[in-house]
Each structure stands twice: as structure tokens, then as C-alpha cells.
Amino acid sequence: MPEEPLPPSDRPILALFDVDNTLMRGTSLFQLGREAWKRRIIRARDIALFGWHQVRFIMVGENDEHLASSKERALGLLGGHSEAQILELADSIWEHRIRPRLYPDTVKLAQDHIARGHQVWLVSATPLVIGERMAQKLGLTGALGSQFESKDGVFTGRIIGHILHHERKAEAVRELAEREGADLAESWAYSDSRNDIPLLELVGHPTVVNPDVALMKHAHDHHWPIMRLRPSSIREARRRLRREARDAKKVTE
Known part of the structure; x- marks a missing residue:
């Protein structure tokens, strides 16, 4: 017999954070490339291409061509390397490449959600091993990311399923919400x-x-809040979280 759904007041609430240019400046995949080049896993030509994508991403945002090329590069980086090597790489990327590029106020906002009992998940096209390490270091609930196949402890260079991008992100979050019984x-x-x-x-x-x-444009058309990474906008986002959390509590009392 199927389980009864939890009442709204008892269902988990998710806070979902994109990583690139939301939680950190630039792309986590580029930082993976830089660290791999430093360790001589990839060549100078590869890091030059990573750099081009990084500059383009910062200036004009994501696009399908960028994602397709990044996917190929990520697959090439992981193929033939052991899980232990990639985990060590992920630790180094976190410490030397990602942590210094975090937006402190967005991190505080994520931790505000944790303080209110929300589950905070990073949702990114970046390899899952990088997202999970970030979530662990920041004290967040977990991460959803692109998963890569390994056999006998060695990455094959093949992706499991699809790069977590566009509608794939939404599908992954629907599945997460169903697993957790969360109230979207x-x-x-x-x-x-x-x-x-x-x-x-x-x-x-x-x-x-x-x-x-x-x-x-979409945000303006749908009256969504817009947060700029400057003090006044961050303060308003944190106030909005407190205000709407209070309103939700009143409804359930």
C-alpha cells in the first residue's frame, strides 16, 4: 500500500543553487581544466580552449556550443584516470581554485537556508565529484551533477545519462523532490x-x-526577484528569505 503523503508543514523544503556565476565567479569546469593542466593531465592547447570558454561565459553567459565543447573536454579529462586521482584533483580544485572564487554573500544565503532547516543542494552541469566536494566543504546537503562511468575504479570517459543542463536539471530536481518527499x-x-x-x-x-x-527579461515578465551580487541586493534577498519563512510558518500554525 503506498505511503500517505506528508502534510505540507512536515515536508522538506529545498533550496537549489546553480554553481557557475551564481555561487562562484566563472566556471567550475574551467578550474578543473586549470588544475588538470598544472598536473600535466591535459596539454597547453586544452587549457587555452578552457580559457576561451571561461572568458566567453563570464561576458555573455551559457550557450549550447559552450556546453557541448565543455562536455567533450570534461569527458577527455576523466577518461583513463582512477577515482582516487579525480578525488584528489577535486580536493585541490576546491582549495586552490574554487574557494577563493566563491561569492561570500551567496554562500551566506545558502547557509541561511540550512539554518532554517531547508535542504540545500548544488545543481550543476559540472562533474558530480566536484559538486559533491563543494557541498561537503560548505556544509550543504548535497549536489546534483553530471555523472561519469567508471570500471574497476577507473573512469572510462563515458557519461552516465546526460550532462545535467537545461531541462535535465529540472528532471533531476523532480526526481530529488520525489525521493525526499519535498514540497516544490x-x-x-x-x-x-x-x-x-x-x-x-x-x-x-x-x-x-x-x-x-x-x-x-523572463524574470521581469514573471515578476521574479532579481539579486545582484552587491550588498544591498544580498541584504534584500536574505530579508526576503526570513520574511517568507515567517509567513509560511504562520500559515501552518
Whole structure:
């Protein structure tokens, strides 16, 4: 007999954070490339291409061509290397490449959600091993990311399923919400990219962060909050979280 659904007041609430240009400046995949080049896993030509994608991403945002090329590079990086090597690489990337590039105020906002008992998940196209290490280091609930096949402890270079991008992110979050019994109507999502509109539309509290042009227009059309990574905008986002959390509590009392 199927389990009865939890009453709304008892169901988990998710806070979903994109990583690239939302939680950190630039792309986590580029930082993977830099560290791999430093360790001579890839060649100078590869890191030059990573650099081009990084500059383009910062200036004009995500696009399908960028994601396709990044996917190929990520697959090439992981193929033939042991899980232990990639985990060591992930630790080094976190310490030397990602941690210094975090937006401190977005991190504080994620931790505000944790303090309110919400589950905070990173949702990114970056390899899952990188996302999980970030979530662990930041004290968050977990991560959803692109998964890569390994056999006998060695990555094959093949992806499991699809790169976690666009509608794939939304599908992964639907599956997560079902597993956790979460209330998406009371959940939150934060992203900078038009490609995450399907994800943002899933939740009751979407917030766009330093949005690209297309997402900015969509946010204005749908009256979504827009957060700029400057003190006044961050303070307003944190106040909004406190205010709406209080309102939700009153409804359930």
C-alpha cells in the first residue's frame, strides 16, 4: 500500500543553487581544466580552449556550443584516470581554485537556508565529484551533477545519462523532490542563466542572480526577484528569505 503523503508543514523544503556565476565567479569546469593542466593531465592547447570558454561565459553567459565543447573536454579529462586521482584533483580544485572564487554573500544565503532547516543542494552541469566536494566543504546537503562511468575504479570517459543542463536539471530536481518527499511549491532556486528557466519554474520561490539578458527579461515578465551580487541586493534577498519563512510558518500554525 503506498505511503500517505506528508502534510505540507512536515515536508522538506529545498533550496537549489546553480554553481557557475551564481555561487562562484566563472566556471567550475574551467578550474578543473586549470588544475588538470598544472598536473600535466591535459596539454597547453586544452587549457587555452578552457580559457576561451571561461572568458566567453563570464561576458555573455551559457550557450549550447559552450556546453557541448565543455562536455567533450570534461569527458577527455576523466577518461583513463582512477577515482582516487579525480578525488584528489577535486580536493585541490576546491582549495586552490574554487574557494577563493566563491561569492561570500551567496554562500551566506545558502547557509541561511540550512539554518532554517531547508535542504540545500548544488545543481550543476559540472562533474558530480566536484559538486559533491563543494557541498561537503560548505556544509550543504548535497549536489546534483553530471555523472561519469567508471570500471574497476577507473573512469572510462563515458557519461552516465546526460550532462545535467537545461531541462535535465529540472528532471533531476523532480526526481530529488520525489525521493525526499519535498514540497516544490515552498522550495527555492537560484541561477544566473536562461538555461535554468525550467528549473526556476519548478519552485515557488525562484530568484535570478546576476542574470543574462534572456533570463533578465523572463524574470521581469514573471515578476521574479532579481539579486545582484552587491550588498544591498544580498541584504534584500536574505530579508526576503526570513520574511517568507515567517509567513509560511504562520500559515501552518
